[in-house]
Amino acid sequence: MTGVARIKVRPEDDGIRLNRWFLKYYPNLPLARLQKLLRTKQIKVDGKKAESALKLASGQELRIPPMDDKPAEKSNQAVSRKDEELIKSLVIYKDENIIVLNKPSGLAVQGGTNTLHHVDGMLEALKFEKEEAPKLVHRIDKETSGILVLARDRKNAEILTRAFKERDLDKTYLALVRGCPKKLSGEVKANLLKVGEKMKVDNEGKKALTEYRVVDMVGNKFALVEAKPMTGRTHQIRAHLEYLGTPIVGDDKYFGAKRERIGVLKDKLYLHAYKIDLSSIYKNLRITAKLPDYFAEALTTLGLEIGD
Numbered sequence: 001m002t003g004v005a006r007i008k009v010r011p012e013d014d015g016i017r018l019n020r021w022f023l024k025y026y027p028n029l030p031l032a033r034l035q036k037l038l039r040t041k042q043i044k045v046d047g048k049k050a051e052s053a054l055k056l057a058s059g060q061e062l063r064i065p066p067m068d069d070k071p072a073e074k075s076n077q078a079v080s081r082k083d084e085e086l087i088k089s090l091v092i093y094k095d096e097n098i099i100v101l102n103k104p105s106g107l108a109v110q111g112g113t114n115t116l117h118h119v120d121g122m123l124e125a126l127k128f129e130k131e132e133a134p135k136l137v138h139r140i141d142k143e144t145s146g147i148l149v150l151a152r153d154r155k156n157a158e159i160l161t162r163a164f165k166e167r168d169l170d171k172t173y174l175a176l177v178r179g180c181p182k183k184l185s186g187e188v189k190a191n192l193l194k195v196g197e198k199m200k201v202d203n204e205g206k207k208a209l210t211e212y213r214v215v216d217m218v219g220n221k222f223a224l225v226e227a228k229p230m231t232g233r234t235h236q237i238r239a240h241l242e243y244l245g246t247p248i249v250g251d252d253k254y255f256g257a258k259r260e261r262i263g264v265l266k267d268k269l270y271l272h273a274y275k276i277d278l279s280s281i282y283k284n285l286r287i288t289a290k291l292p293d294y295f296a297e298a299l300t301t302l303g304l305e306i307g308d
Contacts, residue, residue, distance in 0.1 A: 003066055004063065004064065004065055004066065005062075005063075005064040005067075006061055006062070006063055006064070007061070007062045007064060008059060008060070008061055008062075009021075009056045009057065009058055009059060009060045009061075009062065010058065010135070010157075011058040011135060011137060011151070011154065011157035011158050011160075011161040012135035012136040012137060012151075012157055012161075013056060013058070013136075014056070014057055014058035014137070014161045014165065015055055015056070015057070015138075015139065015165075016055070016056055016110070017052070017053055017054065017055055017056070018038075018043075018045065018050055018051070018052055018053070018054045018055075018056060019031075019034065019052040019053065020110070020111075021056055021062075022034055023111070024110070024111060024120075026067065029067070034052065035052065037065060038050060038051065038052055042063075042065040043062070043063060043064060043065065044062070044063040045060055045061070045062055045063075046060050046061055047061075047063070057165075058158070058161050078124070079121070079122050079124050079125040083117075083121075083122045083125065084122070084125040086122070087101075087119070087122040087123075087125050087126060088125060088126070090102055090103060090104070091126070092287065092289060092290075093287050094128070095282075096152065097151070097152055097153075097156045097282060098134075098149055098150060098151055098152060098156060098160070098278075098282070099126055099134050099149075099150040099152060100147060100148070100149050100150070100276075100287050100289075101119070101147070101148045101150065102145070102146060102147065102148075102289040102290060103119065103140065103144075103145060103146060103147075103148045103273075104145055104292060105142075105143050105144065105145040105268050105269055105292060105294075106142065106143065106268075107119060107142065108142040109136065109139040109140060109142070109148065110136070110139065115142075119136070119148065120136060123135075123136075123150070126150065130152055130153070132153065134150035134151060134152050135150060135151045135152075135153075135154070135157040136150060137149060137150065137151050137157055137160040137161045137164060138160075138161075138164040140273055141235065141238075141269075141271075143250075143268070143269035143271075144173075144269060144271045144272070144273060145271070145272045145273070145289075145291075145292050145295070146173070146272040146273025146274060146289045147171075147273040147274070147275070147276050147287060147289045148273070149276065149278075159281060160281070163280070163281055164232070165232070167230060167231065167232060168280050168281075169276060169277065169278060169280065169281075170228070170275075170276070170277035171228065171229065171273065171275070171276050171277075172226055172227070172228055172274050172275040172276070173226070173227045173228070173229070173237055173271060173272060173273055173274055174215070174224060174225070174226060174227075174271075174272045174274045174291070174295075174306070175224075175225045175227055175237060175241060175248045175270060175271045175272075176222065176223075176224055176225075176248065176249045176270035176295070176298060176299070176302075176304075177222065177223050177224075177225050177241055177246040177247060177248055177249065177270075178221075178222060178246060178247055178248075178249055178255075178260060178262075179220060179221070179222070179223065179245060179246040179247075180214060180217045180219070180220050180221075180222070180223040180246060181212070181214060181223065181225070181244050181245075181246050182245075184213065184214040185212065185213035185214065186211075186212065186213075187209060187210065187211050187212075188208075188209070188210045188212065188240040188241075188243060188244060189207075189208075189209050190208060190239075190240060190243050191203055191204070191205035191206060191207055191208060192205045192206060192208045192233045192234075192235075192236065192239055193205030193206070194234065197253065198235070198239075198253050198254070199233060199234055199235045199236070199238075199239040200239070201239065201240075201243050206231075206233060207231060208231045208233045208236050208239075208240065209229075209230040209231050210227055210228065210229050210230065210231075210236060210237055210240040211227070211228040211230060212225055212226065212227045212228070212240075212241075212244075213225070213226050214226075215304075215305075215306060215307060216304045216305050216306075216307065217304070218302050218303060218304065222249070222302050222304065223246065223304075224299065224304045224305075224306065225241065225246070226274075227240075227241070235253065235254065237271065238251055238253065238254040238271065239254055241254070242254040242255065247259075248269065248270055248271050249262060249265065249269075249270040249298075250265070250266075250267060250268045250269040250270050251269055251271075252269075264301055265294075265298045265301065266294040266297070266298070268292075268294050268295075270295055270298065272289070272291055272292065272295055273289060274288065274289060274291075275287065275288050275289070291306075
């Protein structure tokens with residue numbers, strides 16, 4: 001048993017919930033014991049009592065009481081050959097500072113309850129010529145495909161984590177939606193409040209702003225929408241497009257009372273992190289991630305085009 005530990009939150013863990021942080025670094029700690037340690041104030045964040053759902057920020061200090069097991073180090077265990085081939089096949093850009101992946105729909109970024117297969121568990125395979133594995137600096141939903149940026153060292157992790165948090169990077173998503181927004185371009189300003197596993201438009205929620213424009217449409221049946229989140233709320237684009245009355249095709253959480261299943265299209269979420277402009281940090285660096293095959297096929301089937 002070790003003494004009280006004081007651990008700084010790493011840049012790659014910025015935004016992770018406290019309970020998931022413990023699941024990651026103390027995988028053998030029973031949930032009931034974690035809850036008791038929190039309830040009795042033996043675990044603190046920056047010297048204050050914390051709840052299990054608290055979102056941690058890079059640089060915060062965790063007070064950890066004596067534990068029977070030591071915190072798990074960043075995984076250094078060997079990545080299977082299959083996973084190594086998978087994660088390397090996703091790389092669409094690499095230099096001395098960053099690696100960019102085109103993440104497929106269905107692959108989680110980080111682990112959690114019942115989620116054992118994730119990008120974070122494969123990062124050791126992306127060292128290449130470096131001594132350390134790259135670090136996560138932001139996340140996208142498991143079912144969302146597209147751009148995921150990794151920092152190749154601590155310095156770049158700190159720079160990128162700050163840039164993502166402060167919204168200094170221009171990110172563009174493509175979404176295939178059911179119906180077509182009445183206004184072909186505009187802003188959605190609607191506060192979002194977490195209710196269960198969903199985000200709900202509510203004046204009591206946190207401010208959220210999404211810019212959008214319709215790229216192409218099929219009458220009032222389907223539309224291809226370009227969306228830019230100007231704030232970083234969970235499920236922001238998904239909740240805001242539902243709020244417009246045009247939910248994303250394949251979205252189990254945000255499709256009104258009951259999601260419509262469209263037989264001619266693959267049963268997937270049609271939301272893709274398409275472009276990112278990193279030129280505010282790395283000169284003239286703008287990256288585009290190719291649409292997954294099922295998404296491209298759906299556009300062809302519906303007669304929709306991305307354009308320029």
